[in-house]
Amino acid sequence: MKFLRMRPGHGEQLIAEGDPEVAEEHDALVEEFRRQLDLGMWAAIPLTSPTGLREAEMVSSFDQVPATTDRVIFFPRAAGGAA
């Protein structure tokens, strides 16, 4: 599983990678997930439905990330713009 983060001037950056089935790597992923949320990021998982349609799901804890997911994308939380 890869954690990607969108960043200005970079595009996406790989910030963590690991196998959730391996206990140590699982813990590291959980830790990084929390850290990103504490930094004010939102997390989303790109999904493909059984009909082949691409969707996305927002997740707010690592428990919500399906084990089969290969990447989680973090991006800055939304803020109302140009009021």
Place this chain on the structure above:
Amino acid sequence: MIFALCATAIVIIALLSEIAWPYIERRLDARRVRREARRRGVAAPYDPGRERRAEQRARELLKSCVNEDEWAMYRDLGLIRVWGGQAGLPADSARDLRGVPYAYLIYPHKPIVAYLPMTGELLNEYCVEFPDETRPYGSARLPDSDDVLAKWMALKGDERRLIAEANLHLPGRQVDPKQVQRDIWRLGRWERERLERRAGTAEGDASPPPARPNNPGPLGL
């Protein structure tokens, strides 16, 4: 004679400024980012090459996440349409749509525009940004395609939450309604052409093989 020359000069200056303005605007933006970076003590100045590479990576990520049609829409038209999915949102906050399908147009670094695809009527603008306050190069702005992907994921994943975070405005506040109407028209034409191409391809696939090597196909091609 002098009056005519003056008038001609004014027209030439007006036309030149129209052409030069986008360039000047880009330069001013770059200058502003550099100044901001210096103020914050960031060593890296604005680098157009770096921004292009970032945008290229962002495009690849966007392509890998959205549907094929949506990617083609963004590549060809510079926008993505996402259908509204949740009952009671978004325009119900202002008026009752009674189940009429609505959709959003996502532009890079512009408000999301909600509209009724059946009539083309514009409903609202949702001004929303994804500022990265770590500002690795002095700017909090994501690459264009990352901004589009962030909006797409947030709308698909939690439409209600994104709309709640956005500033709601009537159409025309930031995005020119005429431009949006043109985009809706372009989108409709683009979809029709795409459907026709698909239908043509399907017919071509379904047609029997030519009896003779030089036998023309159903379209005479």
